[in-house]
Amino acid sequence: MSKISVLPPSGFRDFTPEESAARNFLIERxxxxxxxxxxxxxxxxxxxxxxxxxxxGGGAGNEKLIFKVLKRGEALTRSLEAGAANLADMGxxxxxxxxxxxxxxxxxxxxxxxxxxxxxxxVWRADSPQKGRYREFYQCDVDIxxxxxxxxxxxxxxxxxxxxxxxxxENVELHLNDRRLLAALKDSDLSEAQWAEALxxxxxxxxxxxxxxxxxxxAKFGRVPEGIRLVLDGASLEKLMTIESESVxxxxxxxxxxxxxxxxAKVQFNPSLVRGQDYYTGTIFELRHPDLSGSLGGGGRYNxxxxxxxxxxxxxxxxxxxxxxLFLLLQEKxxxxxxxxxxxxxLPLFSAEMRAPLMKLALEMRAAGLRxxxxxxxxxxxNQFKYADDRKIPYTVIIGGxxxxxxxxxxxxxxERSEEAVPVNELVHRLVQLSLKSK
Amino acid sequence: MSKISVLPPSGFRDFTPEESAARNFLIERxxxxxxxxxxxxxxxxxxxxxxxxxxxGGGAGNEKLIFKVLKRGEALTRSLEAGAANLADMGxxxxxxxxxxxxxxxxxxxxxxxxxxxxxxxVWRADSPQKGRYREFYQCDVDIxxxxxxxxxxxxxxxxxxxxxxxxxENVELHLNDRRLLAALKDSDLSEAQWAEALxxxxxxxxxxxxxxxxxxxAKFGRVPEGIRLVLDGASLEKLMTIESESVxxxxxxxxxxxxxxxxAKVQFNPSLVRGQDYYTGTIFELRHPDLSGSLGGGGRYNxxxxxxxxxxxxxxxxxxxxxxLFLLLQEKxxxxxxxxxxxxxLPLFSAEMRAPLMKLALEMRAAGLRxxxxxxxxxxxNQFKYADDRKIPYTVIIGGxxxxxxxxxxxxxxERSEEAVPVNELVHRLVQLSLKSK
Numbered sequence: 001m002s003k004i005s006v007l008p009p010s011g012f013r014d015f016t017p018e019e020s021a022a023r024n025f026l027i028e029r030x031x032x033x034x035x036x037x038x039x040x041x042x043x044x045x046x047x048x049x050x051x052x053x054x055x056x057g058g059g060a061g062n063e064k065l066i067f068k069v070l071k072r073g074e075a076l077t078r079s080l081e082a083g084a085a086n087l088a089d090m091g092x093x094x095x096x097x098x099x100x101x102x103x104x105x106x107x108x109x110x111x112x113x114x115x116x117x118x119x120x121x122x123v124w125r126a127d128s129p130q131k132g133r134y135r136e137f138y139q140c141d142v143d144i145x146x147x148x149x150x151x152x153x154x155x156x157x158x159x160x161x162x163x164x165x166x167x168x169x170e171n172v173e174l175h176l177n178d179r180r181l182l183a184a185l186k187d188s189d190l191s192e193a194q195w196a197e198a199l200x201x202x203x204x205x206x207x208x209x210x211x212x213x214x215x216x217x218x219a220k221f222g223r224v225p226e227g228i229r230l231v232l233d234g235a236s237l238e239k240l241m242t243i244e245s246e247s248v249x250x251x252x253x254x255x256x257x258x259x260x261x262x263x264x265a266k267v268q269f270n271p272s273l274v275r276g277q278d279y280y281t282g283t284i285f286e287l288r289h290p291d292l293s294g295s296l297g298g299g300g301r302y303n304x305x306x307x308x309x310x311x312x313x314x315x316x317x318x319x320x321x322x323x324x325x326l327f328l329l330l331q332e333k334x335x336x337x338x339x340x341x342x343x344x345x346x347l348p349l350f351s352a353e354m355r356a357p358l359m360k361l362a363l364e365m366r367a368a369g370l371r372x373x374x375x376x377x378x379x380x381x382x383n384q385f386k387y388a389d390d391r392k393i394p395y396t397v398i399i400g401g402x403x404x405x406x407x408x409x410x411x412x413x414x415x416e417r418s419e420e421a422v423p424v425n426e427l428v429h430r431l432v433q434l435s436l437k438s439k
Numbered sequence: 440m441s442k443i444s445v446l447p448p449s450g451f452r453d454f455t456p457e458e459s460a461a462r463n464f465l466i467e468r469x470x471x472x473x474x475x476x477x478x479x480x481x482x483x484x485x486x487x488x489x490x491x492x493x494x495x496g497g498g499a500g501n502e503k504l505i506f507k508v509l510k511r512g513e514a515l516t517r518s519l520e521a522g523a524a525n526l527a528d529m530g531x532x533x534x535x536x537x538x539x540x541x542x543x544x545x546x547x548x549x550x551x552x553x554x555x556x557x558x559x560x561x562v563w564r565a566d567s568p569q570k571g572r573y574r575e576f577y578q579c580d581v582d583i584x585x586x587x588x589x590x591x592x593x594x595x596x597x598x599x600x601x602x603x604x605x606x607x608x609e610n611v612e613l614h615l616n617d618r619r620l621l622a623a624l625k626d627s628d629l630s631e632a633q634w635a636e637a638l639x640x641x642x643x644x645x646x647x648x649x650x651x652x653x654x655x656x657x658a659k660f661g662r663v664p665e666g667i668r669l670v671l672d673g674a675s676l677e678k679l680m681t682i683e684s685e686s687v688x689x690x691x692x693x694x695x696x697x698x699x700x701x702x703x704a705k706v707q708f709n710p711s712l713v714r715g716q717d718y719y720t721g722t723i724f725e726l727r728h729p730d731l732s733g734s735l736g737g738g739g740r741y742n743x744x745x746x747x748x749x750x751x752x753x754x755x756x757x758x759x760x761x762x763x764x765l766f767l768l769l770q771e772k773x774x775x776x777x778x779x780x781x782x783x784x785x786l787p788l789f790s791a792e793m794r795a796p797l798m799k800l801a802l803e804m805r806a807a808g809l810r811x812x813x814x815x816x817x818x819x820x821x822n823q824f825k826y827a828d829d830r831k832i833p834y835t836v837i838i839g840g841x842x843x844x845x846x847x848x849x850x851x852x853x854x855e856r857s858e859e860a861v862p863v864n865e866l867v868h869r870l871v872q873l874s875l876k877s878k
Contacts, residue, residue, distance in 0.1 A: 003749030004494045006545035009529050012484035012540055019558070020480040024470070036805040037811025038782045041459040045451035045575050046561060047506075048532075055443045065570050067486075070507040070527050072565050084519050087526060090448050093488075103453055106445035112829040113822075114815055122485060126511050136484050151794060151815030158798060162805075196620055216448030253791070288762070310442030348450070352692070355590060359597060359700030366475040366601075373477025376583055376590030378555055383552075384852040390551040429783065 009131030012136050021341040023138075026327060027120050030140050030163050034118040037159040039142050042117050044099045046092065052102055053091045055308045066091040067123040067135075080159040092124035095304070096141045097279075097318060104145050104316075105309035114146035116155070120323070132325065141299075143318030145306075150250050151318040153283050154300070160287065160297060160319055161262055169329060172296065173266045173288045174258070177273035178251055179280045179300070184244035185227030198225055203274035205232075206293070235298050240271065246349040247282065254283065279305045285319065292329065341374040344435040346388040349402040351378050357404055361424075368428050370435060389414070395434060397427065449666040450568030451575050462577075464561050465766060467577050469602050473557040474826040476598040477582050481556050483538045485531065491541055491669035492530045494747045504564040505530040506574075531563035536718075536757060537581045543584050543755075544748035553585035555594070558738070559762070563564050563814075573763065580738075582757030589689050592722050592740070593696050593757040599726065599736060600701055608768060611726045611735065612705045613697070616741070617690055618719045623683035624666030637664055642713035643669075645732070670710040679710070686721065693722065718744045724758065731768065736760040782812040787825040789839040790817050796843055800866075807867050809874060828853070834873060836866065 054063050068088035079087050095097050096119045104220035120140045142159050144152035164172045186195040201216045217224045241248045258267045275284045288295050299319025306314040330337045348360050362372040375384045398410035412419045422430050493502050507527030532538050535558045559579045581598050583591035603611045613733050625634040640655045656663045680687045697706045714723045721740035728735050738758025745753040769776045788798050801811040814823045837849035851858045861869050
């Protein structure tokens with residue numbers, strides 16, 4: 001047999017048992033918090049029709065990054081005969097927002113209004129893999145569809161901020177801006193397309209600093225447009241009120257509400273915040289952390305995205321936590337992801353005859369909430385104990401034929417390197433005591 | 440804008456909030472039970488290199504059902520220029536066993552021996568969609584790699600049976616057989632390939648009954664092969680012992696151990712059980728339920744699968760629960776999936792000024808474990824109450840400016856259509872009391 005590579009595809013990852021336990025813990029924690037804020041989970045396929053993904057919804061060029069699924073059978077043959085056009089019919093979703101827009105358009109008659117929803121799951125992008133950038137990664141979205149006021153903004157952001165505070169990730173900054181304000185800042189002699197280009201340049205402020213932005217703008221337009229200069233000068237909300245009062249009032253209210261309602265929230269207006277997606281129509285936000293370049297998440301209002309699916313305008317707001325970056329941040333502070341999926345108790349197998357009695361005993365222990373591992377083979381005890389050590393199982397119960405006959409077993413603690421004799425009918429109680437203590 | 444379909448691709452599904460909550464609950468429940476049996480979770484990508492999926496591991500023709508991912512950029516151009524051969528480089532995984540084999544081969548040096556592992560996640564097959572058969576569905580696998588004895592069998596099957604019993608799915612039958620026995624039953628004048636064909640026919644026994652099997656065999660071979668006749672006659676383990684003693688003794692031990700260790704387990708030797716996968720080398724099993732045709736899950740020993748990845752033989756055993764069929768079965772008995780992700784408490788928003796105070800109050804409630812939903816807009820109260828009704832939120836707390844000033848709020852129960860006055864500083868305590876009671 002020829003040897004096949006043991007590696008996953010480039011840009012994709014395998015996770016160790018420890019990483020998987022930590023990731024599952026994190027997903028569960030985020031779910032709980034989103035639920036506690038009144039959001040409901042929904043689920044959609046991981047694949048969508050290409051027409052859905054390539055519609056006007058993608059934005060930010062993400063539709064260029066779609067992993068496309070090859071047609072099959074006759075459909076493929078026909079496409080090849082027709083000059084290899086349209087070889088694919090489906091694609092991997094590249095975000096969770098566009099599928100949500102399809103979902104809401106499909107079910108809106110039967111959904112509560114507004115619809116408060118969350119999704120945690122993988123998305124795929126055919127980016128060039130590099131350190132910290134993967135082709136398969138998780139997003140954790142909260143969205144409110146059908147609400148026009150800043151309550152939707154406040155609600156989503158509060159839930160997202162709560163995720164960070166509950167995981168003791170301190171110093172998360174919430175940066176706020178509004179696309180309407182950015183639009184209003186356009187110099188009158190620039191076209192819409194030129195202004196979009198200017199904003200793309202402004203968006204690089206973090207990376208290239210003011211001098212870099214000004215240089216690029218001057219190269220493109222022969223000058224730094226007045227609206228951008230205002231932003232670079234750090235114009236205050238008060239000053240900008242005269243330019244676009246609606247978005248600026250809503251930004252002011254948002255900063256006030258979030259600051260008043262969430263103790264310790266670091267909320268700030270940031271006029272240079274642009275964000276990539278084409279589909280944003282109002283408030284945009286981003287979560288930043290001093291220890292990371294780039295963002296921990298973000299989102300915005302996308303009141304027109306649902307028109308893609310033929311319905312009327314639906315006011316919509318949503319945000320997302322960058323799961324992989326949060327995970328990385330927590331991994332670096334190892335104690336923050338201190339979860340264990342290790343069994344509490346190990347039962348070595350002394351002989352094949354002990355298998356059924358041990359399994360029955362394990363049933364009782366498991367019913368009491370303990371995780372119990374029986375060694376599957378009657379192997380050398382040395383190997384069995386090495387296994388328990390490797391898995392860091394804190395307690396081992398020695399039950400051979402003698403112990404079964406006498407009704408008294410030996411209970412060994414790995415941490416304390418101690419051993420005690422316990423009557424078998426008190427064993428479960430004793431173990432529950434011990435493993436609760438060891439937590 | 441042209442209208443895009445609101446439907447997912449054919450054979451794929453959207454899930455309602457209720458279905459999603461129930462599916463998440465079920466996944467969590469199965470995880471807990473697998474963990475309690477000493478298995479650890481791991482995770483791998485949802486996509487694999489095509490070489491991995493198309494290696495010798497697939498079996499049962501599943502490699503024909505791979506959704507393939509189109510190459511991109513220059514790689515695609517080159518493939519098209521080369522006559523449109525090898526247009527794809529990756530594929531969606533069609534089961535969880537083959538990726539596990541790759542994973543184990545990659546990490547075996549650092550994994551405990553034996554390696555007890557579980558995976559719950561989606562797989563994809565390009566089957567023709569039909570009622571109850573989807574192109575994206577979940578599997579829930581437990582596997583033990585590196586153990587040769589029937590302890591691995593007993594461990595995996597015990598965990599799987601526990602999932603059913605803990606969900607009160609009664610009457611699950613565990614059917615057992617062994618590929619070595621099936622091989623030993625071969626008539627000496629039939630080739631291996633002919634025998635494989637005969638077994639495929641035998642596998643249809645459930646559908647076409649004895650007469651159908653005999654007819655098909657007679658058409659193929661001019662007779663019913665002696666080994667198949669033995670099976671159709673329902674040969675006992677005792678009788679078969681003379682034909683292949685090793686597998687028959689292990690089947691006998693397995694039936695004994697499982698029957699002794701698991702109260703109420705319905706375990707039976709079934710000599711006509713074949714199962715599809717090519718890669719099975721020993722024990723095979725299947726879970727059946729009187730209310731369903733087909734199986735609720737199954738698995739087997741696959742001691743040679745890991746050789747695909749160039750290593751030596753690794754004894755391996757694993758099984759899987761058919762998540763979608765279990766989910767269907769539980770949905771039909773609605774009370775078995777009675778999970779709610781609905782908020783406990785609804786806070787209508789009387790005016791924009793109330794937003795921050797309500798959010799602060801909600802923080803306290805959430806810290807006490809309550810799920811709390813604030814209406815995002817200061818909309819007509821009628822609409823807000825309709826929303827709370829639609830979501831079936833059991834309690835509503837009325838806090839307007841007056842209530843905030845007086846420090847006494849109104850607490851309404853939806854079920855009892857009652858209302859009580861509660862001092863705001865006692866509210867959290869009262870709600871915790873009530874919502875615990877209402878569970």
